Amino acid sequence: MSKFQLNRRKFLTHAGLGASALTLAGCDVLDGLNTKDSAARGVVEKANNLTYRVQRLLGGGHTLAPEYTQADILQSQHPNGVTAPDDEDYKEMAAASFADYKLSVTGLVEKPLELSRENLMAMPAQTQITRHDCVEGWSCIAKWTGPRLSQVLNEAKPKLEASFVVFHCFDTIEKSLSGSFKYYESIDLIDAYHPQTILAYGLNDKPLPIENGAPLRVRVERQLGYKMAKYVHTIELVASFADIEGGKGGYWEDNGYDWYGGI
Amino acid sequence: MSDAATDAKPAQGPLIYRQTRWTRATHWIWAISLFFLMMTGLQIFNAHPKLYFGHQSGFEYENAFLDIGAKQSGNDVVGYTKIFGKEFDTTGYLGVSGPNSLSLNYQAFPAALTIPSNRSLATGRIIHFFFAWILVSTLLVWAIASIVTGHMRRDLVITGADLRNLPQDVKDHARLRFHHTKEYNTLQKLAYASVLFIAFPLMILTGLSMSPNFNASAPWLLDIFGGRQSARTIHFLTMIFLIGFFVIHMLMILAAGPINELRSIITGWYRVDAQTGKDH
Numbered sequence: 001m002s003k004f005q006l007n008r009r010k011f012l013t014h015a016g017l018g019a020s021a022l023t024l025a026g027c028d029v030l031d032g033l034n035t036k037d038s039a040a041r042g043v044v045e046k047a048n049n050l051t052y053r054v055q056r057l058l059g060g061g062h063t064l065a066p067e068y069t070q071a072d073i074l075q076s077q078h079p080n081g082v083t084a085p086d087d088e089d090y091k092e093m094a095a096a097s098f099a100d101y102k103l104s105v106t107g108l109v110e111k112p113l114e115l116s117r118e119n120l121m122a123m124p125a126q127t128q129i130t131r132h133d134c135v136e137g138w139s140c141i142a143k144w145t146g147p148r149l150s151q152v153l154n155e156a157k158p159k160l161e162a163s164f165v166v167f168h169c170f171d172t173i174e175k176s177l178s179g180s181f182k183y184y185e186s187i188d189l190i191d192a193y194h195p196q197t198i199l200a201y202g203l204n205d206k207p208l209p210i211e212n213g214a215p216l217r218v219r220v221e222r223q224l225g226y227k228m229a230k231y232v233h234t235i236e237l238v239a240s241f242a243d244i245e246g247g248k249g250g251y252w253e254d255n256g257y258d259w260y261g262g263i
Numbered sequence: 264m265s266d267a268a269t270d271a272k273p274a275q276g277p278l279i280y281r282q283t284r285w286t287r288a289t290h291w292i293w294a295i296s297l298f299f300l301m302m303t304g305l306q307i308f309n310a311h312p313k314l315y316f317g318h319q320s321g322f323e324y325e326n327a328f329l330d331i332g333a334k335q336s337g338n339d340v341v342g343y344t345k346i347f348g349k350e351f352d353t354t355g356y357l358g359v360s361g362p363n364s365l366s367l368n369y370q371a372f373p374a375a376l377t378i379p380s381n382r383s384l385a386t387g388r389i390i391h392f393f394f395a396w397i398l399v400s401t402l403l404v405w406a407i408a409s410i411v412t413g414h415m416r417r418d419l420v421i422t423g424a425d426l427r428n429l430p431q432d433v434k435d436h437a438r439l440r441f442h443h444t445k446e447y448n449t450l451q452k453l454a455y456a457s458v459l460f461i462a463f464p465l466m467i468l469t470g471l472s473m474s475p476n477f478n479a480s481a482p483w484l485l486d487i488f489g490g491r492q493s494a495r496t497i498h499f500l501t502m503i504f505l506i507g508f509f510v511i512h513m514l515m516i517l518a519a520g521p522i523n524e525l526r527s528i529i530t531g532w533y534r535v536d537a538q539t540g541k542d543h
Contacts, residue, residue, distance in 0.1 A: 031379045031380055031381065033379060033386050033389070033390060034379050034381065034383055034386050041386075041389070043393075044389050044390055044393040045389055047389075047392055047393035047396045048389060048392055048393075050396060051392055051396070055474070055476045055477070058476075058477065058480045063479040063480050064479055065475060065478060065479045066478055066479070066482045066485060068318070072318065072319075074319070074321070074323070074324055075319075075321070075322055075323035075324060076323065078320070078322045131318060131319060131475075131491065133473075133475050133491065134311070135310070135384065135388075136310040136311040136384065137307065137308070137310055137311035137320075137495060138311050138313075138319075138320035138322075138492075139318065139319040139320050139491050139492055140319050140320060140322070141318060141319050221475065221479075222475050222476045222478075222479045223475060223476065224475065252385075255385060256383070256385030256386060256389070257384075257385045257388070258388070258389075262474055262475060262476030262477070263392070263471075263473070263474035263475075263476060263477065
């Protein structure tokens with residue numbers, strides 16, 4: 001993955017220069033770090049690439065996120081971000097209790113799929129009580145139910161070139177002068193095939209509520225909440241996400257957050 | 264340059280080479296890193312200005328230890344800080360702050376204490392992790408080098424003699440009578456050792472314990488701290504401890520002779536008392 005290639009000497013040089021430049025120049029330069037394309041930000045972001053590499057080194061493929069017990073579920077799952085999509089197609093579908101919902105699996109796959117709710121619920125389901133960690137700092141423990149993403153992928157048979165799974169969502173997260181943006185997210189195939197990565201349609205023994213992402217959301221238990229897209233309608237397998245939306249692999253990533261949300 | 268004006272004891276000894284270039288370099292790298300880590304840390308804290316004990320955050324039950332925010336009170340918005348449920352009005356400092364009543368920021372820690380000064384969790388995180396790497400890597404190099412060269416054992420590890428001298432050292436500090444010797448005194452050793460051997464490792468480990476990815480690699484560490492939210496709280500409290508250390512560190516430098524102390528941490532050279540030695 002070329003994006004994360006890192007020349008150590010170059011990194012150290014940049015890190016040193018960056019540190020001294022930052023300290024000498026004071027507050028104006030610091031606020032310049034907000035600008036996504038500034039040189040100083042490029043330097044500090046290199047440290048995040050290092051963070052990703054070390055996490056992959058330590059976490060490897062299949063270490064498991066801690067699981068909790070029924071006694072640890074002390075409250076309903078705290079909703080965040082979009083909690084009631086205002087999109088017409090979504091509202092119509094929700095009014096019909098998601099009876100017409102279909103999950104599309106497209107992109108670099110041998111066999112594109114259209115899965116109804118019945119199809120998804122007919123798959124072997126997995127239930128896990130896990131902790132949801134928001135990038136803001138809070139945590140909440142809840143019970144999630146749904147098929148493993150790997151089962152869906154095995155059916156669709158990703159092509160050899162496929163490196164990432166992109167989740168396209170119903171909800172418009174931002175409407176501003178710069179346009180209207182639908183939520184999307186992406187993970188690599190290591191996390192896509194991880195045994196705790198599921199497509200959840202159930203929360204705390206009930207159907208997934210709208211505020212938590214009905215009818216289907218993804219759970220990626222070793223990453224932060226923003227990686228776990230809600231209101232998913234399409235799963236697209238791609239070789240690179242550079243051409244999708246802002247090119248950083250997700251709505252929040254396009255707004256400056258790390259692509260790998262492991263810390 | 265005369266130290267006589269600031270020194271309690273007029274009798275001056277020679278200049279000695281007290282701080283190696285490695286000690287001086289790591290000192291300043293850590294000072295800069297901690298400055299950025301604290302201010303970006305407060306930026307990150309502002310994204311969810313509450314601290315809890317346990318695995319999760321109570322939204323439908325109460326397990327908050329600290330809660331900073333803003334609320335309506337009559338026609339005004341006031342800033343509040345709750346510690347263990349006890350509420351304080353902190354308008355102007357915490358919860359609500361700003362240059363004047365027309366331009367207020369509704370955030371826990373004021374803009375003057377965060378990097379960047381505007382609200383940006385994404386930018387705060389990126390800078391925080393950048394300096395976290397610098398702190399961790401220099402601490403690792405320093406620890407290995409200090410063991411190899413004997414610096415750790417010779418200058419920082421607290422010995423029996425240090426402990427026997429503790430009551431006398433406390434008295435000396437209380438009377439602001441400072442002995443300028445090549446060696447650190449007992450309280451100095453305790454202060455530096457608590458930062459290097461307790462606060463820094465605790466900071467790094469509680470920081471790692473907030474990572475869901477790291478939790479999967481080392482769930483036992485999460486258990487040691489009593490859950491992710493406890494780890495976050497300990498991370499914050501360790502920051503408060505380091506600020507306390509910084510304040511005392513500055514006061515001691517002023518009291519013991521700022522020119523001599525600063526010279527030694529910049530150039531390495533330190534003027535000792537005429538009667539140095541182990542006789543006190």
